[in-house]
Structure formats: C-alpha cells, structure tokens
Amino acid sequence: MTEQQHYSASHKKGFKGFEGVLLFVVLGLSWQLTTTMLPLSNTSLYPTPAVTFKALLDSLPELLKGTWSSFLILVPGYLLAVVLGALWGIVAGSVGWIHRAFDPFAKVAAPIPPTVYIPYAIALMPTFRVSAILVVFIGAFWPVFVNAAAGAASVPLHYRDNAGILGFGRFEYMRRVVFPAALPNIFSGMAVGLALAFILLTVAELFGANQGLGRFVQYYADYADYPRMVAGILYTGMVTFAAMALLDFVKRRVLFWVR
Amino acid sequence: MSGINSLSESTFDVNGRKGSVDIKRIALSVEQVSFAYDAVLVLKDINLTIAEGEFIAVLGPSGCGKTSLLRLLAGLEKPVSGKILHQGALITGPNITRGVVFQDYSLFPWLNLQDNLALAINKARKGLARAERKKIAEEYLDLVGLQGMALKHPYEISGGMRQRAAIARSLALGSPLLLMDEPFGALDPVNRVRLQDLLVQLCRSTTTGRTVVFVTHDVEEALYLGDRVIVLGTTPGRVIAEIKVPFEGQRQRYDLFQSSEFRKLEEQISALYHEDIERQLEAGSVVSGEGALI
Incomplete structure (x- = not known):
C-alpha cells in the first residue's frame, strides 16, 4: 500500500562502537605495563593480567557456586521488589487518597540508604539468606515503586479519554491502560533497582555470608590472595553486566512500542 | 447579509432540501450550554438539535472551542451551565453509546x-x-x-x-453516535481525501451509517461531508450560523468543488468569520495574536 511507510531501525555500524573497545584495550595495556614494568614494592598486591586470568580460571567452579548462592538471594529479593513495587506504585500513583496517605511515608523511607538495615536484618531474621533477601528487597523496592507511581500519575490524558470512551471500569483501566502506560517508568526503576540489588547483595555478603560473590572477594582479601580477589571483582562485574544486559533485552522486547 | 442567516433568524435552507430537523427523531440536544476552562469562557449559550442519522459538521477557527464542544458531547468534560441530552438522557460521563475518533491518538x-x-x-x-x-x-x-x-x-x-x-x-x-475531532487534520491532502470518501461511503451505508458530529476547521471538508454545518465564532465560542448543505445524494467531489453554489457557500462562511472578527475588534475583545483565522 502506498500509505505504508518503512521505519528503518538499522543503526549505522562501522567505526561507531570502536571507541568503547579502544578504552578496554588501553586499560588492559596499562594494566599489563604497570604491573610488569614498574618497580613495585609489593608485587603480590598488583597481579599481572596473566596471573589474574589464571586465578579466574582456577576459581571458576568456586565462583559459579558462589554465583548460584548469590542468586538465591538476589532473584527472590529483586523479583519480590519488582512485583510489589510496580503494583503498589501503580495503585499509589493513580488512586488519590492512597497517594496522599502513602506519599509522606515514602518521602521519608525511600532516601534511607538500605545498607544501614543490614546489621539489624541479620540480627532479626532467622537465617542470613532471609535477612539478605529482605535487604535486597528494600533496596530494589523504592526505585521501582517511585518510578511506577510517577508513571501511573502521569498517564497521558488521551489514554484516559480512550478508556472512558471504551467504557472501562476502574480495574480494567488500571490493568489495560495504566499498567502498560507506566511500563517505561517501571523498567527505568527496575534498572536502578537491579544495580542497587547487586550492591546490597555483595555488601550483605561481606557482613555475614559463608559463600557468594561478595564473600569470595572478602575471603581472598582476608588471606591476601590478591590475584583471586581481583579475579572475583572482575567476575562480579561481568555477572552484573550480564544481568543488566538481560534486563535491557527484556525491556526492548516488552517496550517494542515505545518510539 | 445574503445567503446565510445568523442564528437569531431561522435556519437558512438554500434549496429547501430534506425535511426540517424536528420531524426526525432527535439524537442529541444541546440546551444553553456554556463551558469554561481555567475560568476562561470557552463556549457560551450553545443550542443545538441533532437528528438521528444526520451528519453535522462543526466548523470554526482555531480556539473557538469546537474541540471542547465535542468533548462535552462525549461526556469527557462537564458544562458549567446548560445540559446535553443524548437519546433523551442527560450526559454524565463517557459511554460506549458515543464513539470518538480523536485527531491522532485513538489507539x-x-x-x-x-x-x-x-x-x-x-x-x-x-x-x-x-x-x-x-x-x-x-x-x-x-x-x-x-x-x-x-x-x-x-x-x-x-x-x-x-x-x-x-x-x-x-x-x-x-455507538449510534460518532464524534470526530478533526480526525483527518494531521493527514496529507491525498490521504485526507481518501478518508473523507471512505467516511462518506460508510455513513451512507445502511449497516454502518449513524449520527455523526464532525469537527473541522476546513470549510471544504465541512461542506463536502456535512448535511448541516454549524459555524462557530470565537472568544467566546458561539454558534454564529447553521447552514443546511444543499448538495443532494452522492456528491461528486470535483463537480461539487466547481459548482457555483459551493463557491458561494464558501465565500459566505468566510464573510461570517470576518464579521465575527470585526465584531470583536469593535468590542475591543480581541488581543492581537489571538483568534487567528483557520
């Protein structure tokens, strides 16, 4: 049909993206050069890339086990935060009196750095895992909630008009209009929440875990095994990156209609 | 003033085409409706009676409140005074008996x-x-x-x-009543013509035909589509004329646009607009930059 237009989504590749790779190459080279060429007083503190890489390979089974243990904390805490944060955010963002009732509390509670809950959570909860899940949940909940509420409160007027014309009741309006309309905000909150969840996970593990990613780093630092410790840092970075990339992938799939 | 009478006089009917409105069943009646937005009077004392099956074009310059009028009819806004009845019942909110096509955000x-x-x-x-x-x-x-x-x-x-x-x-x-708010306003001329023709075809059909209120600022569009054209003046929005469109049956777009009757109506509507602007200038109510024509 002549009416049809093609919206090409192709991005020009080529030299773009090369800059990012360049930085990695420069960083890798300077790592290699500084650890081999400089007269360092304590060489064990500055492992060369080769040593670190070997340490990474050697500890891979332990790291994978640690990842599993960490994910048993991260995934339940984060998913619970996403579900409850999005649901409650949508309700608080679109129902006037609930917003007015909850907003003062949210304004006070949301800015508290969630790390300060860790000692009490560990003391309060029966196991370390449950307390860490609680802390991850609190940390990820607020960004998801705040963004979902903002998205629900700013649903464009024309969506509301359309919902009225289609005779939607309140629940149908929330489910079919407010929820999808707030999804872009919810995903923004989820990204912030996921980054926070990783921070809280590893900090909590430094406090009291006997396995996991944060625990791995702490453990080998205690034993001054810096190659393994640096390997643990790099590995944790990669896991975090992979999780963020996965979230971004899901976001692109779900928000295909956002242009 | 020749051709089109102002509201205070009886509705002008160029050729005496069709029976007058009151013989048919009334779909929509607007009684002394005024509407204000942020304490600014947008519409003043609007009176309209629309028969079932009628195609009404609401024509007016930007800022005359024609979109507000449509939103009132849809139940998306409430009048500050007066009342609007649809099929005899007071409109209190949006409802599936009144479908709306917005300019570009209905989906x-x-x-x-x-x-x-x-x-x-x-x-x-x-x-x-x-x-x-x-x-x-x-x-x-x-x-x-x-x-x-x-x-x-x-x-x-x-x-x-x-x-x-x-x-x-x-x-x-x-919905028995279809409200359209400049639905083709954002389209290129070719598509606008195609969609106008589609709408004419759908509205003439016995299965899909229904009462239509179509808001536009395009005089040609109003005369091509409407059985009756309601012309709104600006600041505040009021009905300044009601014109029965004299073209019978299946309209041939190009013949229609060439016809002297069509030209005459177009000029008369244009004259009405100018009269409205002049009246406001005399009253000193037009701030420069406001009330631009179309």
Missing part, C-alpha cells in the same frame, strides 16, 4: 490493531469467544481498507492507516 500503542478493536468489540458484544472477537475485528478492518493489517501495531503504520483503524474501532463499538 493504544502497545496493542496491535486487532487487539485495539477487540477491546471495543468486547464492550459492544459481551461474552464472545476470543477467536470470534478477532474475526469480527478483522471484518471491521476490512471494511476500512486495512485487509491483512490486523497484527500491525500503530507505530508500524502511517497516520492515514491509524485513522482508518480508529474509525473501525468506533464502528466496532457500535
């Missing part, structure tokens, strides 16, 4: 066309199976020339196609 962007229409079908006919709804949605899409587009999303198609789908949704809703 939910996260749903494909079929699912957008299915929402309307679900309301019009409760208890249909999912497959049945989808089938009906496709039939309505076929009707507006969107064969095979059921699974497309609004962002994947052109503005003209989106408006076709919006019309299909309104038809699928089964």
